[in-house]
Amino acid sequence: DADVTQTPRNRITKTGKRIMLECSQTKGHDRMYWYRQDPGLGLRLIYYSFDVKDINKGEISDGYSVSRQAQAKFSLSLESAIPNQTALYFCATSDNGQAFSGANVLTFGAGSRLTVL
Amino acid sequence: AQTVTQSQPEMSVQEAETVTLSCTYDTSESDYYLFWYKQPPSRQMILVIRQEAYKQQNATENRFSVNFQKAAKSFSLKISDSQLGDAAMYFCASLLRYGGSQGNLIFGKGTKLSVKP
Numbered sequence: 329d330a331d332v333t334q335t336p337r338n339r340i341t342k343t344g345k346r347i348m349l350e351c352s353q354t355k356g357h358d359r360m361y362w363y364r365q366d367p368g369l370g371l372r373l374i375y376y377s378f379d380v381k382d383i384n385k386g387e388i389s390d391g392y393s394v395s396r397q398a399q400a401k402f403s404l405s406l407e408s409a410i411p412n413q414t415a416l417y418f419c420a421t422s423d424n425g426q427a428f429s430g431a432n433v434l435t436f437g438a439g440s441r442l443t444v445l
Numbered sequence: 446a447q448t449v450t451q452s453q454p455e456m457s458v459q460e461a462e463t464v465t466l467s468c469t470y471d472t473s474e475s476d477y478y479l480f481w482y483k484q485p486p487s488r489q490m491i492l493v494i495r496q497e498a499y500k501q502q503n504a505t506e507n508r509f510s511v512n513f514q515k516a517a518k519s520f521s522l523k524i525s526d527s528q529l530g531d532a533a534m535y536f537c538a539s540l541l542r543y544g545g546s547q548g549n550l551i552f553g554k555g556t557k558l559s560v561k562p
Binding site: 361368369370371372376387389416418420424433434436438439443 | 480
C-alpha cells in the first residue's frame with residue numbers, strides 16, 4: 329500500500345457542489361499538507377497542519393477548508409466548488425524536522441484530479 | 446518572501462547525453478533546504494535530490510547532481526547519461542528550516558524535460 333493515499337483519484341463535479349478530498353498516511357508523520365497544481369504555475373500550498381490541533385492557512389486557502397481528523401488523516405473540502413478550482417490536488421506529509429539530516433522531505437500522494445464543470 | 450524561479454519551461458536532451466536544468470531562488474534566510482522533484486506522466490511527485498544550505502558540497506544521487514551556488518542563489522540540476530525514463534516535469538523547491546513559513550515548500554513553475562531516443 330502507498331505511504332500516502334488520496335481519494336478519489338479523479339472526480340468530476342458541478343459548480344456549487346460540496347467536495348471532499350481525503351488523505352491518509354502510514355508514515356507516522358506529524359505534518360500534513362495540501363497543495364494545488366495548475367499547469368504553468370507549479371504547486372501552491374493551500375493548508376498545512378503540524379499536528380492534530382494545529383491548522384495553518386497556506387498561500388491560497390480561500391474557498392477551501394480542512395480537517396485533521398487524526399494524525400494520519402487530513403481532508404480538504406471545497407464547500408461550493410467553482411470552475412477555477414479545477415486542478416490537481418496533492419496531499420503530502422513530512423516529519424517534524426528536528427533532525428537536520430533527512431528532515432523535511434515531503435512524501436506526496438498520487439494526486440486527486442478535480443474537474444469542476 | 447521566498448521565491449523560486451525556473452526560467453526554462455521546456456528542455457530537450459538526446460538519450461545518453463547530459464542536460465542541466467536551471468533554478469534560482471530568493472530568500473533572506475540563511476538556513477534552508479533546496480529540492481528537485483520529478484513528476485512523470487503518472488503525476489506522482491518523486492524526490493530527486495536534496496541540498497542543505499549549510500553544506501558547501503554539492504549533493505549527488507547516481508546520475509543526478511546539483512550545482513549549488515549559495516551566494517548567487519542558484520541551484521541547477523545536472524542529469525548525466527540521460528535515459529528515456531528521465532522524461533518528466535522537474536520542479537525546483539525551497540523550504541525554510543525556521544520561522545513562520547516553516548513547512549511551506551515553495552515550488553518553481555517547472556521545466557518539462559523531453560528525452561529523444
